[in-house]
Amino acid sequence: xxxxxxxxxxxxxxxxxxxxxxxxxxxxxxxxxxxxxxxxxxxxxxxxxxxxxxxxxxxxxxxxxxxxxxxxxxxxxxxxxxxxxxxxxxxxxxxxxxxxxxxxxxxxxxxxxxxxxxxxxxxxxxxxxxxxxxxxxxxxxxxxxxxxxxxxxxxxxxxxxxxxxxxxxxxxxxxxxxxxxxxxxxxxxxxxxxxxxxxxxxxxxxxxxxxxxxxxxxxxxxxxxxxxxxxxxxxxxxxxxxxxxxxxxxxxxxxxxxxxxxxxxxxxxxxxxxxxxxxx
Amino acid sequence: xxxxxxxxxxxxxxxxxxxxxxxxxxxxxxxxxxxxxxxxxxxxxxxxxxxxxxxxxxxxxxxxxxxxxxxxxxxxxxxxxxxxxxxxxxxxxxxxxxxxxxxxxxxxxxxxxxxxxxxxxxxxxxxxxxxxxxxxxxxxxxxxxxxxxxxxxxxxxxxxxxxxxxxxxxxxxxxxxxxxxxxxxxxxxxxxxxxxxxxxxxxxxxxxxxxxxxxxxxxxxxxxxxxxxxxxxxxxxxxxxxxxxxxxxxxxxxxxxxxxxxxxxxxxxxxxxxxxxxxxxxxxxxxxxxxxxxxxxxxxxxxxxxxxxxxxxxxxx
Amino acid sequence: xxxxxxxxxxxxxxxxxxxxxxxxxxxxxxxxxxxxxxxxxxxxxxxxxxxxxxxxxxxxxxxxxxxxxxxxxxxxxxxxxxxxxxxxxxxxxxxxxxxxxxxxxxxxxxxxxxxxxxxxxxxxxxxxxxxxxxxxxxxxxxxxxxxxxxxxxxxxxxxxxxxxxxxxxxxxxxxxxxxxxxxxxxxxxxxxxxxxxxxxxxxxxxxxxxxxxxxxxxxxxxxxxxxxxxxxxxxxxxxxxxxxxxxxxxxxxxxxxxxxxxx
Numbered sequence: 057x058x059x060x061x062x063x064x065x066x067x068x069x070x071x072x073x074x075x076x077x078x079x080x081x082x083x084x085x086x087x088x089x090x091x092x093x094x095x096x097x098x099x100x101x102x103x104x105x106x107x108x109x110x111x112x113x114x115x116x117x118x119x120x121x122x123x124x125x126x127x128x129x130x131x132x133x134x135x136x137x138x139x140x141x142x143x144x145x146x147x148x149x150x151x152x153x154x155x156x157x158x159x160x161x162x163x164x165x166x167x168x169x170x171x172x173x174x175x176x177x178x179x180x181x182x183x184x185x186x187x188x189x190x191x192x193x194x195x196x197x198x199x200x201x202x203x204x205x206x207x208x209x210x211x212x213x214x215x216x217x218x219x220x221x222x223x224x225x226x227x228x229x230x231x232x233x234x235x236x237x238x239x240x241x242x243x244x245x246x247x248x249x250x251x252x253x254x255x256x257x258x259x260x261x262x263x264x265x266x267x268x269x270x271x272x273x274x275x276x277x278x279x280x281x282x283x284x285x286x287x288x289x290x291x292x293x294x295x296x297x298x299x300x301x302x303x304x305x306x307x308x309x310x311x312x313x314x315x316x317x318x319x320x321x322x323x324x325x326x327x328x329x330x331x332x333x334x335x336x
Numbered sequence: 337x338x339x340x341x342x343x344x345x346x347x348x349x350x351x352x353x354x355x356x357x358x359x360x361x362x363x364x365x366x367x368x369x370x371x372x373x374x375x376x377x378x379x380x381x382x383x384x385x386x387x388x389x390x391x392x393x394x395x396x397x398x399x400x401x402x403x404x405x406x407x408x409x410x411x412x413x414x415x416x417x418x419x420x421x422x423x424x425x426x427x428x429x430x431x432x433x434x435x436x437x438x439x440x441x442x443x444x445x446x447x448x449x450x451x452x453x454x455x456x457x458x459x460x461x462x463x464x465x466x467x468x469x470x471x472x473x474x475x476x477x478x479x480x481x482x483x484x485x486x487x488x489x490x491x492x493x494x495x496x497x498x499x500x501x502x503x504x505x506x507x508x509x510x511x512x513x514x515x516x517x518x519x520x521x522x523x524x525x526x527x528x529x530x531x532x533x534x535x536x537x538x539x540x541x542x543x544x545x546x547x548x549x550x551x552x553x554x555x556x557x558x559x560x561x562x563x564x565x566x567x568x569x570x571x572x573x574x575x576x577x578x579x580x581x582x583x584x585x586x587x588x589x590x591x592x593x594x595x596x597x598x599x600x601x602x603x604x605x606x607x608x609x610x611x612x613x614x615x616x617x618x619x620x621x622x623x624x625x626x627x628x629x630x631x632x633x634x635x636x637x638x639x640x641x642x643x644x645x646x647x648x649x650x651x652x653x
Numbered sequence: 654x655x656x657x658x659x660x661x662x663x664x665x666x667x668x669x670x671x672x673x674x675x676x677x678x679x680x681x682x683x684x685x686x687x688x689x690x691x692x693x694x695x696x697x698x699x700x701x702x703x704x705x706x707x708x709x710x711x712x713x714x715x716x717x718x719x720x721x722x723x724x725x726x727x728x729x730x731x732x733x734x735x736x737x738x739x740x741x742x743x744x745x746x747x748x749x750x751x752x753x754x755x756x757x758x759x760x761x762x763x764x765x766x767x768x769x770x771x772x773x774x775x776x777x778x779x780x781x782x783x784x785x786x787x788x789x790x791x792x793x794x795x796x797x798x799x800x801x802x803x804x805x806x807x808x809x810x811x812x813x814x815x816x817x818x819x820x821x822x823x824x825x826x827x828x829x830x831x832x833x834x835x836x837x838x839x840x841x842x843x844x845x846x847x848x849x850x851x852x853x854x855x856x857x858x859x860x861x862x863x864x865x866x867x868x869x870x871x872x873x874x875x876x877x878x879x880x881x882x883x884x885x886x887x888x889x890x891x892x893x894x895x896x897x898x899x900x901x902x903x904x905x906x907x908x909x910x911x912x913x914x915x916x
Binding site for chain 1: 655656659660662663664666667670671672673674675677678681720723724726727731733737739741742743744745746747748749750751752753754755756757758759760761766767788791792795824846849850852853854855856859860872873876877880888889892895896899900902903904906907
């Protein structure tokens with residue numbers, strides 16, 4: 057994942073651009089054709105399908121009780137998980153960068169497990185520990201808590217990995233200067249460290265939020281997909297597809313699509329904001 | 337092997353990097369492109385190499401129009417300020433690259449690489465990687481690499497800029513000796529006038545995209561064509577609307593015709609010469625340089641009033 | 654004191670969410686020895702599911718690798734309008750729900766879709782068959798190689814390529830001998846991430862494949878199928894194998910992770 061820190065480092069003067077116009081046309085042609093066929097056209101088809109029954113059809117589908125319940129649940133859970141990540145993810149990144157102990161390298165590698173493990177397997181493993189016949193007596197399967205739990209699994213790496221490089225490149229001398237001027241640990245953190253890692257935290261939170269909103273595989277097993285109780289938007293959409301209700305599915309999917317775009321946009325804004333001090 | 341630059345101009349957007357430059361580089365010579373940052377010297381060098389194209393004008397190499405040729409076809413060797421070493425290849429492979437690309441037989445490549453390693457005194461480092469070499473060694477490797485395909489022209493872009501002072505001085509000398517041995521037409525870019533004076537047969541002084549003067553080092557020092565050249569190549573004082581070098585002044589204890597009244601501010605000993613800082617009535621600083629002998633003769637003191645008489649001045653319109 | 658408590662928080666967090674659950678599954682699966690797990694894995698439909706997963710991955714990874722490299726080179730080394738938009742579309746698969754991806758493909762290639770008619774006329778089975786599963790997997794794993802290559806290319810700069818040009822190398826020679834080797838670790842790391850994503854894909858493939866048992870089930874779909882058939886042991890067995898692969902992937906990631914090199 058390209059980090060915010062490395063973004064700042066790469067504001068160095070760009071290398072010369074190639075003036076080989078044939079080559080530019082060729083590579084650009086390949087890239088745009090590929091992306092159009094693979095990404096743009098499917099998305100366009102989705103948006104078109106959601107409007108098949110006109111604006112009223114779209115609106116009815118999106119405001120139907122099932123869809124609304126699912127969306128509320130999805131957004132609520134995603135928000136909670138994002139906030140949890142902001143705190144725990146930052147603490148984990150802090151420990152990885154500032155602390156030193158045996159097994160730290162192992163801990164650093166484990167963080168990426170959610171990237172490597174299939175989501176359906178993640179759900180199953182959480183069920184094993186926190187589901188019926190739980191060896192530690194915590195049985196939260198088929199409850200709303202299970203949604204938060206599963207989302208915590210899949211979004212765990214995001215804030216950690218965006219904050220880690222920023223913390224690493226943070227100038228230790230800034231903190232030392234603050235302390236030499238009399239600031240306490242807490243003050244130094246609040247006024248010197250936090251403002252500098254905030255963009256990292258925010259972009260990690262945005263990524264986590266996007267992932268959480270769209271998550272499907274890990275939720276399918278452990279939540280039981282009970283409508284109005286533990287059915288998230290992605291599962292709702294899946295259900296609409298299976299019932300052949302394409303318009304309803306497409307409409308709700310378009311809402312999720314808009315949320316995804318909004319998140320991408322906000323990450324771009326955060327990145328620009330973070331590097332504004334580097335601009336002339 | 338000669339290079340002719342004919343009326344070359346180049347702009348980057350609104351910024352005019354080069355304005356109607358014409359220059360002749362004799363085959364086998366060592367020419368310096370000298371100037372401050374932003375003067376266009378690197379741009380000119382890159383245009384000669386084919387790494388940039390001019391907006392107008394022509395480049396002729398060995399009598400043939402090379403303007404439309406890509407760098408691959410010009411047979412010029414180029415040495416970059418930051419070495420541009422192929423990090424994933426050994427020193428031998430770096431040097432061999434130009435020959436491998438031309439599909440020369442392996443035995444010939446091996447021979448030539450050995451020859452060049454000896455020439456640049458890196459025989460023991462053939463199997464090392466660039467990261468394991470010092471800056472000076474990397475630049476020598478870069479030179480060997482550029483020379484391997486026997487280019488007609490060798491171009492160096494501030495080749496010693498990234499090195500520390502001592503290494504820079506050593507490599508300067510070394511480049512001069514190399515040129516005496518290899519005799520390939522060489523053009524190098526520098527902002528260091530001392531470097532240009534020491535190494536080059538011919539210096540072209542550039543300022544803000546324009547050619548100020550072309551000549552031998554002594555031409556430039558003794559007969560500067562513009563105020564810029566006089567100030568850039570050597571030092572110059574402005575005395576009463578006239579430019580004069582610190583060495584070319586006389587200090588008198590009485591007013592004289594054409595002499596300016598000044599006060600001695602500071603005397604500094606610089607080894608075998610002495611620097612005397614003076615201030616005229618308007619507060620303009622003047623620097624006079626004298627031999628230690630002369631300084632002892634004069635017995636100058638801070639605050640003393642003397643008169644400065646230019647013995648050799650130049651006026652520019 | 655604070656240091657220890659922070660460390661404890663992090664360790665407990667990771668144990669509770671990641672390590673604990675995985676450990677339990679390992680324990681449960683091998684509780685009765687290797688035999689039952691082996692039995693479950695040798696089921697012909699399960700074997701087919703793994704084969705399908707591998708075939709899809711074997712197609713999707715090279716495709717996205719080529720795309721990622723070409724795209725990275727175009728974005729970093731060439732100038733053209735709309736780079737921001739291009740970047741946004743490359744990043745989109747990361748932010749999009751897999752079910753939305755599956756649905757979008759379903760609508761585009763379905764009988765009433767824009768491509769549907771053409772496919773029908775030429776009697777090409779796209780949905781509920783391998784082609785749609787490959788395309789879905791390509792979509793969701795699209796960004797990884799590009800996102801590793803782009804910052805690496807930026808950092809390296811193009812001086813080595815300029816040097817190669819002056820030494821007489823053609824465009825193709827420069828690409829093969831200089832550019833590609835200089836980004837090889839970024840590409841490798843991107844390929845590992847892409848592979849992991851392909852192996853683990855569930856949602857998008859679930860939508861487009863129809864989940865036809867023994868035909869269009871991937872390993873991940875098979876896990877769900879076994880669970881729904883109340884064959885918990887079978888689901889666990891497949892999960893363990895996938896988890897072991899994931900751990901290998903983690904290992905590979907740790908070894909090849911791009912390090913910020915000092916200048």
